[in-house]
Amino acid sequence: MNEQQHIAVIGAGAFGTALATVMALDGRAKVTLIGRDPALMADLKADHLHDAALPGIYLPDGLAFSAEPDAVSDADIVLFAMPSQAQADAAATYGPYLSADAVVVTCAKGIDRQTARLLSDILEEKLPHHPVAVLSGPGFAMDIARGLPTAMALAAPHVELAEVLARTLSTPTFRLYASDDRIGVQLGGALKNVLAIACGIVEGRGLGESARAALISRGLAEMSRLVTAMGGKADTVRGLSGLGDLVLTATSHQSRNLRYGIALANGESAGGYLVEGAFAAAVSARLAEGHQLSMPITEAVAAIIEGSLDIDRAVDALMTRPITTE
Ligand SMILES: NC(=O)C1=CN([C@@H]2O[C@H](COP(=O)(O)OP(=O)(O)OC[C@H]3O[C@@H](n4cnc5c(N)ncnc54)[C@H](OP(=O)(O)O)[C@@H]3O)[C@@H](O)[C@H]2O)C=CC1
Numbered sequence: 001m002n003e004q005q006h007i008a009v010i011g012a013g014a015f016g017t018a019l020a021t022v023m024a025l026d027g028r029a030k031v032t033l034i035g036r037d038p039a040l041m042a043d044l045k046a047d048h049l050h051d052a053a054l055p056g057i058y059l060p061d062g063l064a065f066s067a068e069p070d071a072v073s074d075a076d077i078v079l080f081a082m083p084s085q086a087q088a089d090a091a092a093t094y095g096p097y098l099s100a101d102a103v104v105v106t107c108a109k110g111i112d113r114q115t116a117r118l119l120s121d122i123l124e125e126k127l128p129h130h131p132v133a134v135l136s137g138p139g140f141a142m143d144i145a146r147g148l149p150t151a152m153a154l155a156a157p158h159v160e161l162a163e164v165l166a167r168t169l170s171t172p173t174f175r176l177y178a179s180d181d182r183i184g185v186q187l188g189g190a191l192k193n194v195l196a197i198a199c200g201i202v203e204g205r206g207l208g209e210s211a212r213a214a215l216i217s218r219g220l221a222e223m224s225r226l227v228t229a230m231g232g233k234a235d236t237v238r239g240l241s242g243l244g245d246l247v248l249t250a251t252s253h254q255s256r257n258l259r260y261g262i263a264l265a266n267g268e269s270a271g272g273y274l275v276e277g278a279f280a281a282a283v284s285a286r287l288a289e290g291h292q293l294s295m296p297i298t299e300a301v302a303a304i305i306e307g308s309l310d311i312d313r314a315v316d317a318l319m320t321r322p323i324t325t326e
């Protein structure tokens with residue numbers, strides 16, 4: 001790696017712009033934000049404002065902007081900050097320009113819908129010569145960009161690499177904890193979105209704060225089952241990428257997934273923003289079935305989104321399941 005690290009962030013949406021902002025403000029590394037719309041990238045370079053993604057945030061003077069895929073070519077660390085279902089496509093576009101020793105970090109919270117595979121598996125297949133790490137945990141883009149204190153998990157195939165990446169990407173306001181559990185960290189990020197939709201439905205239907213707390217707790221049990229069945233660690237579920245992000249997303253109106261759940265409960269359509277949990281619900285239910293696991297909340301959310309179950313019946317079904325131990 002070079003003396004001054006070069007961090008490239010691909011995806012000039014809310015999260016990518018926030019990550020690039022906090023890392024450029026830190027000033028240790030050279031940071032480039034790469035988007036696919038040349039007009040947008042030219043505007044960001046001229047105005048240092050991205051009002052569609054992060055209203056009111058001044059993008060640091062030291063941040064570089066590019067719409068050219070070859071802007072990744074001398075980057076040591078490349079953050080993939082586009083939605084889950086676009087990660088494979090982005091790997092095909094930017095992969096040919098990566099430098100030989102670049103480390104790739106997926107920043108999306110989801111599971112590949114077509115293949116039901118983790119995003120790290122998808123990226124490893126598409127970019128076989130690059131180590132693939134995962135960034136996930138509680139942190140709204142706006143909070144990160146405003147320099148509010150945030151902490152997330154950084155998982156890599158080996159804890160030594162995770163520690164190097166966590167040190168390099170952390171800043172005084174954005175703190176990363178290293179992990180070698182890419183499975184647990186990714187499943188936490190994907191499932192908490194599904195559970196946040198469930199909490200939005202509870203809120204939208206006025207079912208009460210007690211019901212929300214029960215959902216968070218029983219949802220965490222579902223997360224644990226899938227994480228351990230797929231080879232992840234139970235400890236990860238209790239950490240930032242599991243419990244931490246679940247609590248944040250299931251309780252804050254900043255969450256698009258929570259707002260989507262509220263809209264579903266009110267019979268409204270949620271338009272214009274990314275709802276990762278709407279993709280993750282069906283694929284998580286498929287994974288649960290494949291591993292012969294009971295994940296009733298996840299299955300109910302998937303069925304409600306698909307239109308095969310109405311909300312009242314879902315609540316009845318969840319409340320009248322056979323009594324069991326916790
Ligand atoms: N927003 C947040 O607070 C947080 C988001 N995340 C996660 O980050 C991921 C991105 O979310 P977010 O930034 O909010 O979403 P946005 O909708 O704000 O931005 C998505 C960005 O991805 C770009 N993009 C889409 N497809 C491709 C592609 N094939 N190649 C390159 N770029 C592409 C879009 O570009 P274009 O405009 O050209 O389509 C857009 O700039 C999600 O998985 C989300 O769960 C994680 C933590 C916090």
Ligand SMILES: O=C(CO)COP(=O)(O)O
Nearest residue numbers: 137138139140255256257
């Ligand atoms: O993942 C997030 C915060 O950690 C953002 O959640 P939403 O995608 O629901 O807005």
